[in-house]
Amino acid sequence: MSRKIPTTIKDQDLVAQRRGEIIDVATRLFLKRGFHKTSIRDIARACPFNLASLYMYVTSKEDILFLVAQQLIEEKARAMAAVEMLDDDPAESFRTALRSYCRIVHDYRPHIRLLYRELDVLTPERREIVMASLSSVTGVFEKIVRKGIDQGIFSDVEPKLVALNALFLCHLWSLHARALRAITLNINEFFDMQSKIMLQGMLTREPVTGRRAGSTGTRRD
Numbered sequence: 001m002s003r004k005i006p007t008t009i010k011d012q013d014l015v016a017q018r019r020g021e022i023i024d025v026a027t028r029l030f031l032k033r034g035f036h037k038t039s040i041r042d043i044a045r046a047c048p049f050n051l052a053s054l055y056m057y058v059t060s061k062e063d064i065l066f067l068v069a070q071q072l073i074e075e076k077a078r079a080m081a082a083v084e085m086l087d088d089d090p091a092e093s094f095r096t097a098l099r100s101y102c103r104i105v106h107d108y109r110p111h112i113r114l115l116y117r118e119l120d121v122l123t124p125e126r127r128e129i130v131m132a133s134l135s136s137v138t139g140v141f142e143k144i145v146r147k148g149i150d151q152g153i154f155s156d157v158e159p160k161l162v163a164l165n166a167l168f169l170c171h172l173w174s175l176h177a178r179a180l181r182a183i184t185l186n187i188n189e190f191f192d193m194q195s196k197i198m199l200q201g202m203l204t205r206e207p208v209t210g211r212r213a214g215s216t217g218t219r220r221d
Contacts, residue, residue: 005067021049026061031113035121062121062126065121069133072108076133094145099195101166105174138164142163153204154203157201173190
């Protein structure tokens, strides 16, 4: 199945607008009722257009779930591509990457919760696209960790394991928000705690040019 979901509408701006509305409504309903207990009609009734119009933008509930995944994939790719890789300060690069991904997780919490719950609904090909997007994120962390090891700033850790740890530690903000409220107030404090924990486990010494682990200068939300 193609990555691109077909539509009969030629105006791409309108397609983006309508699909954004569908994503917002469907994500809320899927999380509240479950994917299988939510019908296309339920989604159409909650959208600002009718069922016939909805079918101009998607052909099935699975299309809608994949649209949710695509929106998240695109935002993750954009954020991680913008991460500044500092040749002389891999520790700060790691903080920057972790901060960027924490922000994406914060902004797209419902998407992430929904995909953890309903990923198996997607076809194998579409699931593979979602999983490949996770690999692109961990690849950024792996590259930073390898550079830090080569420079003697990071200890001899396994880069892929560190990258996976970073990914899932960020996902905690989406998956266990209620429990985290007892120990942290906002996404910036959560980031500070996680970056400090991870870097303390990797650093062989304090980077000469970097800021101290856990000091981010970020404002509270």
